[in-house]
Amino acid sequence: MRDDPTLQRLLREIAAGDQSALRALYDLTAPKLFGIVLRIQRDRSLAEDVLQDVYLKVWQAAGSYAPENGRPLPWLCAIARNRAIDGVRRKSEVQGPVHEDGEDWLERLADPRSSEGALLDRDALRVCLGRLDATQAECVMLAYCEGWSREELARRHDKPVNTIKTWLHRTLASLKGCLEGAR
Incomplete structure (x- = not known):
């Protein structure tokens, strides 16, 4: 359109x-x-x-x-x-507040019609998220599952927007590496 x-x-x-x-x-x-x-x-x-x-x-x-x-x-x-x-x-x-362990986000990512492979992927994501710094993992989940902007995350964590951008970039790269290793 x-x-x-x-x-x-x-x-x-x-x-x-x-x-x-x-x-x-x-x-x-x-x-x-x-x-x-x-x-x-x-x-x-x-x-x-x-x-x-x-x-x-x-x-x-x-x-x-x-x-x-x-x-x-x-x-x-x-x-x-x-x-x-x-x-x-x-x-x-x-x-109420989002759980610190990310359980709600991960459950929301799961498709009830998903195959066993998708459930294994979700479990791998849970393991990989658990290896990350909790604050940075929360930023990624809020940004990509809840739609928070970098500016909102910067205010929440009292950090500069560029720090949040770096956190998101590095955390996604870490997740990608971890998930590729899990396959």
């Missing part, structure tokens, strides 16, 4: 209050935005709710879209990503 003029026109029409333009935008972009939301949210029914929230936000914010600041699809994708992350955060606030 790279039809920028169409998306820009629809956003202008939405900003003017045209509900049919919102429907047309939904028809063109919902599959892409739902995929983004579902990768972050993981629960299909919650992801559907978040997608509704995305289009409500688009309805409210369409007038703030400025083509000179970027293409429309990345703007829409950013709204979807942010709404999905907000949903995950609200859910974790209700459920």
Whole structure:
């Protein structure tokens, strides 16, 4: 979906209050935005709710879209990503803090339809994560399973963003090496 003029026109029409333009935008972009939301949210029914929230936000914010600041699809994708992350955060606030041992994240990574090989991969991931520095492992899990930004991780750990970037890079490299050794 790279039809920028169409998306820009629809956003202008939405900003003017045209509900049919919102429907047309939904028809063109919902599959892409739902995929983004579902990768972050993981629960299909919650992801559907978040997608509704995305289009409500688009309805409210369409007038703030400025083509000179970027293409429309990345703007829409950013709204979807942010709404999905907000949903995950609200859910974790209700459920309480994330376990330090990473159990909740690992269980969430498991697909109930997965094969025995995928379960072995999950077990290998658990072993490899256990070999890492706990803080750095938590950063990787929060970044890649919960959608936290580097800036958010830097605030949480009171570290510079560049330190967090280095931690993420090195931790992923360590995980990759460990997982390759487990095969």
